[in-house]
Amino acid sequence: MPANDDLSIIAEPTASVASSIIVAAIDAKASTTALMANINSVANANTEITALDGMLQFVSTALATMGSSSTRLESHSGFEKKLQDALTIGIGFLVDADLTAESARLKSVLIQQQLSTQSLQIANSRPQIILSLFQNS
Numbered sequence: 001m002p003a004n005d006d007l008s009i010i011a012e013p014t015a016s017v018a019s020s021i022i023v024a025a026i027d028a029k030a031s032t033t034a035l036m037a038n039i040n041s042v043a044n045a046n047t048e049i050t051a052l053d054g055m056l057q058f059v060s061t062a063l064a065t066m067g068s069s070s071t072r073l074e075s076h077s078g079f080e081k082k083l084q085d086a087l088t089i090g091i092g093f094l095v096d097a098d099l100t101a102e103s104a105r106l107k108s109v110l111i112q113q114q115l116s117t118q119s120l121q122i123a124n125s126r127p128q129i130i131l132s133l134f135q136n137s
Helices: 028-036 042-135
Strands: 007-009 021-023
Touching: none
Parallel strands: none
Antiparallel strands: 007 021
């Protein structure tokens, strides 16, 4: 669990804190102020140099952690971009398929309307044909 001042990066909204990237906070001002206050002899100075070396090692470790975490985030970001592209393409295919089906359905309805109109025209012309037979006699 990170401390209050630590930087915690969670890669996904549903990710747990355990899988997050945590970069420990460094209070350089407080640490160096405490170190510099005790330099009044060679022995104390050597002790402070050892403490500074420890702080330097801590900062180096924190930077290495950030570097590896950065690589992990870049990899995850690339994966998410590919996933987003795949979803966009998939949705495009679904929309295209729906448009094709609707176009076919529309053509079918239009053909049915044309056939029914022609059927009505034929049915309406039959009585006229019969009447014309009686008019010629």
